[in-house]
Amino acid sequence: MKKSLIFGFVWAQDGFVRLFTHSVHTHKVLLGPGIEPFRWLLGRWRAWRTFELAAKSVPAYRAFLAERGSAPTLRPGKDLARAYAAIPEMDKDSYIKRWSIPERSLGGKLPRRGVVVDESSGSSGTPTSWVRGRDERLATRQLLQVGFTRTANGLPKQPFVLNAFSLGAWATGMNVTTSLTEATMIKSIGPDRNKIIATMKEFGPGYTYIILSYPPFLKALFDDDRIDWSAYDIVAAFGGEGISENMRNHILRFAHTAFGSYGASDLEINIAIETDYTVELRRAIAADPELAARITRQGEYGVLPMVFQFNPYDYLIETNEEGELVITIVRKQNINPRIRYNIHDRGHVMRLRHLTPILKELGHQNVIDEQFLDLPVLFHYGRSDLSVDYNGAVVAPDALRDVIYADENLLGAIENHRLISFEDADGDRQLHIALQLTEAATASGTLDEAGYRPKVIAELRRANGDFNNAILTAPDGTLPTIAFYGYRTGPFQRDGAKLKNEYAWQLTADEIGLWDVNLDDSCTR
Structure with a gap:
């Protein structure tokens, strides 16, 4: 042709x-x-x-x-x-x-009319503006509504969407609200556990609550014991980052469905769906x-x-x-x-x-x-x-996430995780694995940190053969280190200041000195 x-x-x-x-x-x-x-x-x-x-x-x-x-x-x-x-x-x-x-x-x-401007934070935290015209917003709305309609048709109760993505000018929360307003009952709350729980208590268990947010927020929300989750019918939908199947199973203890969506503010928020x-x-x-x-x-x-x-x-x-x-x-x-x-x-x-x-x-x-x-x-x-290099191997934060979420004790005790790559005073590249405890785990002090440090390293080595070989061949004094940190301490003391979690840092020797980082606990070959 x-x-x-x-x-x-x-x-x-x-x-x-x-x-x-x-x-x-x-x-x-x-x-x-x-x-x-x-x-x-x-x-x-x-x-x-x-x-x-x-x-x-x-x-x-x-x-x-x-x-x-x-x-x-x-x-x-x-x-x-x-x-x-x-x-x-x-x-x-x-x-x-x-x-x-x-x-x-x-x-x-730019057209004089019909243009909506939203923004993304980016991994650096510096916002970037994105413009979307009437036709492309219509296409995004249609795709979201198709997925929502299919979900809603099988629900036992009237759907009530609680949009817990970040609001304001941020792309995801803004586009979800404008796309679903015509299709359902929706309240745009943002990532605020207090308001979500208050809303559900106010409206009662007569609805199917479709809660949309980032995976770490959903986990923290469902771990909140101020509401009897078993009394409510819940669907969870997430975006922004992936989850392990163990994390999905954890969410499914509270919601009867948990699906994710793939998108990016640079492009569109709903490019692909689970x-x-x-x-x-x-x-x-x-x-x-x-x-x-x-x-x-x-x-x-x-x-x-x-x-x-x-x-x-x-x-x-x-x-x-x-x-x-x-x-x-x-x-x-x-x-x-x-x-x-x-x-x-x-x-x-x-x-x-x-x-x-x-x-x-x-x-x-x-x-x-x-x-x-x-x-x-x-x-x-x-x-x-966002991946870091270690002695020729590529180590991804998602791999560390999967290790954490595969263990029920770690899943409940870890608030955030971070791979920190830095150059030491001798010019050698080092890798530090930092795990932040939740407030409750910090207060209780019951997690067996000494027992879990080698276990986390061992699971990372098992999942990533290149990382295992990198450890076997690493020069003396450059084996990865791993440590647990109390809530909002050490390299996590500024967490919460940005829209999204940070999972990887590339630092200099001077920068590593700005943080209270425990480099004493090393792995073995």
């Missing part, structure tokens, strides 16, 4: 979608089973069309491409995937920070080393990936040579296009046509039986730029 004919069909189809997808029910049809190859191919053509539009109409993107040589072209007979892979990646440093928001917008200016299928698949991966080896990079990263499904008609997700996700929002209506945007997360994509035969071969029919959507699967291993 000629390129012009394909683009003509894409543009006509876009018009159809815009005309008829104001209905959530119509949007469900576009996510229905049986048209997976159609969605996959069309999404790639839409991505190329959006690239050409941005290259023509966005001043910053024209300059960005000019710096990197001529823009790729799609010639007759040239493979679309190969042509698209030739487009240079962008990220926050190489693109977002270098040009103003109008320069990054279609036509070099489903019954992906949760069952993730549990199968955790239990079956052969399955994990066949379909994941768990052995390389030492982390059980979060598993999501996404719509390739809306997002083109690739993996670069460094194992990082490169994402394109393929809709041409976005006023600030992001083309092959490197979010600096580790991950990869697998289509069901490739995954299902492996599941059948290894006897995981129970996973196949949970399939509802024939959407591709996204494996996500956490942020690449």
Whole structure:
């Protein structure tokens, strides 16, 4: 088929979608089973069309491409995937920070009406503003409502959403509120345990409370004994970071459902979602080393990936040579296009046509039986730029999280965790593993810290072969250290000042001296 004919069909189809997808029910049809190859191919053509539009109409993107040589072209007979892979990646440093928001917008200016500005904190804590036009907000709203409607239809009571994401200008909380207001009863509270508990007591147990927040907040909320959780019907939904399956099981003691969503303020808040299928698949991966080896990079990263499904008609997700996700929002209506945007997360994509035969071969029919959507699967291993290097090995905070959450005593006693990489006075790179106790665990002093220090190290070594080898070959005086800290002490004394938890630090020798860090407890070879 000629390129012009394909683009003509894409543009006509876009018009159809815009005309008829104001209905959530119509949007469900576009996510229905049986048209997976159609969605996959069309999404790639839409991505190329959006690239050409941005290259023509966005001043910053024209300059960005000019710096990197001529823009790729799609010639007759040239493979679309190969042509698209030739487009240079962008990220926050190489693109977002270098040009103003109008320069990054279609036509070099922002529309006069219909633009909403939100912001993200970023890992540094410095806010970055993001602009979203009417059409892209409509698309986000529709996707959130589709997921919510499917959940709400199976609930025994009237749903009542408690939005406990951070509010104000922050992207997630703001977009959740605007997206779900038309679909349900909602109260936007923010991450405030007192207000959530007070609201539930005021309205009583006659509702199904759908509580949305970050995983650490949900854990702290459900550990609060000021309310009888068993008297309430609860659904938990989380975003912002992953969880272990043990943490999910902990949450499921209080909520009958616990699903996560993958997104980013840099892009959109709901790019991919967990489903019954992906949760069952993730549990199968955790239990079956052969399955994990066949379909994941768990052995390389030492982390059980979060598993999501996404719509390739809306997002083109690739993996670069460094194992990082490169994402394109393929809709041409976005006023600030992001083309092959490197979010600096580790991950990869697998289509069901490739995954299902492996599941059948290894006897995981129970996973196949949970399939509802024939959407591709996204494996996500956490942020690449928050991992730390130790003697040639990559150690991820998510791996430490999984170790903590796998043990019931640690799960209840640990408030936060952090990997601290620093250079000592001799110029050697050191790794310190810091674990912050909860207020209750600090006060009780009952956790067997001496017994758990070697256990945590041993589990990290077991999960990550590269880390184990790094310890075996580490120079004398550079073995990792590990310590427990009382609540809001040592390297955690400033916790709570930023929007999100910090899980990794790269420090200098002078900076490490600013913190009361206990470096006496080392691991052994």
